[in-house]
Amino acid sequence: MNKIAFRILALAIFGIRYVSAHALPGESGWLHPLSGVDHMIAMIAVGAWSAQLGGRAIFSVPLAFVVAMFVGGVIGFTHISLPFTEKGIAVSVFLLGLAIALEHRLPIFLAIAGVGLFGICHGYAHGYEMPSMTNKYFYITGFLITTACLHLVGAIGGLLILEDKHGRIYLRLCGGIAIIIGIWLIIGLPK
């Protein structure tokens, strides 16, 4: 078990080094999801919500977001105009926070559809903001892996919180914090 864990870790670290070496210099996709509080909170919230939903949702909901990010990223590269993406990103933080705070258990296909819609907005923003000199494939690989890592942080963090005696309340409080950040982002949107 320890050997497998060590190999996975080594692969992750050296894999990043390999791809980053090509993505750098310049803006690399790896860092993009970490560079804005809107992306970061939304991605962690997707993971936390999937942990709250439990069962198959813990894999399928984040996966739907990552796939939708890929689609959104490709649309963004081509610079096809997609309206309301910035609003969609800000609203996604608010709605994901609301879903966690209310602890409302949606049917899994609805959760996947909703998260997919948000994923397209986030992916579009990533693809649209890609510097022209950067390799598209390395850029997209970068932001998808970082997104998956953030989902894992949210999902595992959610499971850890739920292990506690009052975990359900704590997780709902975290949803409340996401709501506040979402409102702050919506208010801050350019008119």
Added chain:
Amino acid sequence: MGFALRTNYINYYYSGMGAGLLLLTVGLSGVYFSFKRNASLVVNMTVTSKRLINLWTAFSLNIAVLYSIIILSSQPYPTPDLITFWISLITGIILWRNTIALKTLDLHSINLQAELDYRSNDSKLTILPLYLLMLALYLLYTQEAEIAQYEEHVAMLFGINLPYPQLDFIKTILMLFGAISLYKQKPIGNLIVLVACINIVLSQPLAFFLFPLLEAIKNNYPFHYFPGMWTSLLPMIPAILILQKVSTKFFISNRYE
């Protein structure tokens, strides 16, 4: 707090002041309890479940991967203090997972029977005062470093653009979280203790020796003062003591198992 005093941003100011004052209180209480042993700080730890340990391992590895992304994307190259934090994070996780993850820390037990009771639920945890002392001394170091403009010096030395990542600020928050986790008997507390101690042992000599030396070579100066130099080695004393106690405890307990 030093960071808060030099910033123009009001949110940073309040968060910095709040975190600084909290750390100062916690650190001073550590100094007090280090001299006056108090039964209330002897905490009973329960052996945690394998599932919880696996979850914490996965969580911390994930954080390590995210931190690796930040390090590898830093321009033009990562500075030594960022690298030492990464090394201590990875080393800490591996050591924690393979040694004390499923066990308790009983650092002040002196008799053999207590050593044999290592896995029992009655094991006592008395690492906290030493850890709090380390926090207080680290806070002292960050004060000196911030007031003497550590970030600006490192940014100039390595030719990187400001704002230089506020690693000391993040580290102090993490250490505070570690102290609370340790007190609340959470397994993550043990992990943070290991990571923090390894990091302090690795990174504090940078400000004391490596950075002044590099600056002296770069600018053709004699060896001179670098921000944080006077107090940088102080937190190393409790950090080394904690690591020594943990390793002694681990090897002794393994011998009798």
